[in-house]
Amino acid sequence: MANVIPDAWMPNADMERIHLHWTAGGHSANATDKKSYHILVEGNGNLVRGNHSIERNAPPPRSPRASHTKNANTGAIGVSLCCMRSARERPFNAGPSPMTETQWNKGLQVIAELAERYNILVTPTTILTHAEVEPNLRISQNNKWDIVRLAFDDRFRGPSGVGNEMRARVAALIGGAGPDGDGDDDGKMPDDARLPRFRVTDVAPSQLNFRRSPGGEKIGSLPERTVVERIGVHGEWWQVRTRLGYVGFVHSGFLSPV
Template structure:
């Protein structure tokens, strides 16, 4: 498993240990957080901090698509939630993104695909950020509900904590992980909102729903 410093920083942060800024730079705070995480998990190697699949994050998107999941969308995401409130598998399994050096992976997040599962709401074709208009295919409440359930299952399967460092929207990737994303604004709007909100606040709202879905499974 190839683990970058940035991915290690995000993982230990997701496990509750602060490495300082997620900047890809190795330093004493990152080293201390790594050691603390390894001690807490009682593991003897950095690799053991991660799921054996090599997957450790989930990135949430919308496709900017219309009604009906198309093949091009399936190539870019591992799971899609259609306007019909049904889940559709992508062309590749999430494990394809454990190692992207072979070129066979779902390219859903610029320069941050390795180890990351891409999940997308098929919606928002024709939407405008400013002045805001959701277009003729807005995200629906039913899509959000199913997204929460499906992501909860992925979190259980791949040992991914529901935190801003491990389950985050595309709009959160740049401010959280420090990698430029060409001003992506998915997902900053949800049903019931009058206009797009701050990435972290909208991400927190989605994470709350995912956490509730996980709690329901444990009940």
């Protein structure tokens, strides 16, 4: 994956989550947008750095910082797509500056790079849209609907419908697969099916620890016979993705080829 975010935009910091927004403005980043978010994606896919560096949002809470999500800014990187000015949720009307497929694809690539840089797992509580903050983190957000619709693709709707699509695409990017027929790549990158698959074996009656990093914090467990896809190898620790799109590390000694 060729990096699209300049290294200088990603200083060392302990970041926990990535929130994807839209600005509810035009296709270019304005002064307010730059105050509110860390990275903006303009309508043509151009990236703009916000005024506040990402590390300003690292815990503990400090000021000034990018204030992009009510009561949920600490530890959270704010990425925003410049679009959807005067848009209406019901009946859906994307308005005069609808989200473009180019900026959506670029936004997913931005999120994938941030997730790798800050070692953030692809889960519904760590990489999420603003619309998912209330249901997934239980922090009220005053009916924020970014992002429950994609102006260019009607198939994905609602907080989890769009959020799950976002995470599946981000996980695929982290795994090295390219965007799927998005028009700005060759469209012939390997698809998910090419990733080698393994089954959890010889771990019963216990379960296999699913960790944030090689040998690191336990963030879940996988039952015997769970099938995972291998994304990367770090010695005896393998980075894997579950069928629901969760990405983490497991000890390779309990995986056998499917």
